[in-house]
Amino acid sequence: MTTRPSAPAPSRRSLLRALAALPASAVVLGAFPGLLGTAAAAAPASGSATRYTIVPFLNSDDGTVDVYQSDDATDFRLVKASAYTPPANRIRDASVFKHTDGSYYLTYTTHTWQDVSTTIGFARSSDRVTWTFLYDYTVPLANLSRAWAPEWFVDTDGSVNVIVSCSTADDEWIFTPYLLKAANAALTAWSSPVALSGIGSNHIDTYIVKAGSTYHAFTKNETTKYIEYATATSLTGPYTISRTGDWAGWGSYREGPSVIQLDNGAWRIFFDGYGDGSYYYSDSHDTFATWSTPKALPGISGTARHFTVVKETVSGGASLTRNATRSLRSANYATRYWEEQSALLDLPVVTASSAGADKQAATFTVVAGLADANGYSFRDASGNYLRHYGFRGRFDPDDGTTTFAKDATFIARVGSATGSVRLESYNYPGHYLRHYDYQLRVDVSDGTDLFRQDSSFVPVTAWS
Known part of the structure; x- marks a missing residue:
């Protein structure tokens, strides 16, 4: 089992709530550094390989992101350090996907915890290594205070969406998941934000995958500090939250879930164990009903923060002559x-x-x-x-x-x-x-x- 500290570190949101009550002179900057549709699964055919890419920001620096890749979703190797630094502001909670135009796109949180953050950033790359800033997009939500942790979701109809956690000035630390749908293939125009029905307020870092006709949402409850599980038959809901507390054995003080399907059909969740400084993964072989004991991700645990994963089949790989x-x-x-x-x-x-x-x-x-x-x-x-x-x-x-x-x-x-x-x-x-x-x-x-x-x-x- 995972060993947890006797007094887990508070979440970034609870820290912010407490710090907001302090005078500006009392806040020490830098004290809190770390603030798809389903496809058939199979091992890669001869002459091809599986490639998983992540673009995390660093536990020590939220001004840039690294690029890592892996062929097994476990052993991630550095491709390029400081691969993308936005021209202004910060880059946190970066989410990556590959679009139908062949390019890779990032969306990310643009400000650090102490700043009002009404925009999310976008960048593009043709090779996952060299990135170009596109624009900062102001989320059109009345009285918006924070727009955090945008996550890509590509539906089975091909539509491209971003799920973003938003709070208003009424209570800047209470977040609700909203959906933005791309209005064009260039990803430069977006629909009005729509709240995901059924998940409700005080949930953040909502990540969605679709299996069959069901949408499965993994979302952090900021009151309990557990990642919860909800399902719906429509992307915007209503979602029914059916698993709460420590239902999967992942423990508390976990956030930033990202879920992908492995070559053998199992599902893997990655999440940021900010309470103990580790990054974890856990597998499900029965479509999210039960999960393996979480393990710290080797190599990058404690270095990487909040990321999502893009999975591809690429040329190359290892092969043996059969028979x-x-x-x-x-x-x-x-x-x-x-x-x-x-x-x-x-x-x-x-x-x-x-x-x-x-x-x-x-x-x-x-x-x-x-x-x-x-x-x-x-x-x-x-x-x-x-x-x-x-x-x-x-x-x-x-x-x-x-x-x-x-x-x-x-x-x-x-x-x-x-x-x-x-x-x-x-x-x-x-x-x-x-x-x-x-x-x-x-x-x-x-x-x-x-x-x-x-x-x-x-x-x-x-x-x-």
């Missing part, structure tokens, strides 16, 4: 190979002088994934399949169950060395086959270069 026999060599221990030993998968030294039995035990047939034909499964000479059991790699006969098929399916990702692959567990996203004490097991990525090397293997001509 061929191969041996798999460790990318960072050139004399060590996969070898089946007493049904378990180990990584001993195998050489030309090794016994024939060892060479046979280090030879496997690569086949289409049992759970997803775009993935991979590995069969030994006796017809047993490599699967994880208790997170240990082992070979067992196919029992025909869905669980076995998933346990025995791996998604190929690009490895750390030329020609190498990393094999991600199909049913435990972000977990990879890696060697540890020369045994093969399935472990969650920790975002380090060493883990990437330990989980990289080079398919070579079979020993036998």
Whole structure:
């Protein structure tokens, strides 16, 4: 379980409410630095790869954003630091999506917590790396005080929308989600703001995904500090909030939810754990009913703040030849190979002088994934399949169950060395086959270069 501090840090909104009562001379600037429609899910086909992009602002700086990418939605690597700095004001809570014109667009909060903020910003990029400022848009809401955390939502009819959290001068720290619909393809004109019916006031950071005909909203309740869950049959509502409190096991003092669908069909939520300074993710395999224990996002947890994710299929990626026999060599221990030993998968030294039995035990047939034909499964000479059991790699006969098929399916990702692959567990996203004490097991990525090397293997001509 996640360890939480005994006295969680107050939210940015409660901090602001308290600070608003202080004279200006008492406020220390910089003390609070961190203020799609559904597609069919499958592993990327040979010759292509999945790419997830995030554009977070920094825990230490809300004047610029970095760009990171990942092939597994777990291990994010820096593409460019300070990739975009707006010409004026700040950039916070940036949301990114790819438009039908092939360009990427950002929308973001334009001011820091102490300022009235009636605009949201827009920027565009052709490559996710070099960004051009477009404009600041004044949200046309009477008596507006704050317009925060705009989030893109592209509906299944192709319409482009922004969900923005707004407060009025009557109570500048009570936020309500509003919808703006793009009035043209250039995203330069917007409809009048419409409040999302049913979610109500004192909710912020509302993020929506659509599955089938249902709109699913994840929104932070600013009174309880929990992320709540609501559904509706129309984008503007009325929404019914059906999950409150710690319904998903994520804990309190969480905000900025962003939800995407992974290659295996599971849904992943990312959220900012501002109470303990971490950034978390959690997965659901039953369309939002239950969720895995949240884990800190490796590598960028504590650095990145409030982001959304754009997922694409791009050219390239890793691939293996199916229906061929191969041996798999460790990318960072050139004399060590996969070898089946007493049904378990180990990584001993195998050489030309090794016994024939060892060479046979280090030879496997690569086949289409049992759970997803775009993935991979590995069969030994006796017809047993490599699967994880208790997170240990082992070979067992196919029992025909869905669980076995998933346990025995791996998604190929690009490895750390030329020609190498990393094999991600199909049913435990972000977990990879890696060697540890020369045994093969399935472990969650920790975002380090060493883990990437330990989980990289080079398919070579079979020993036998």
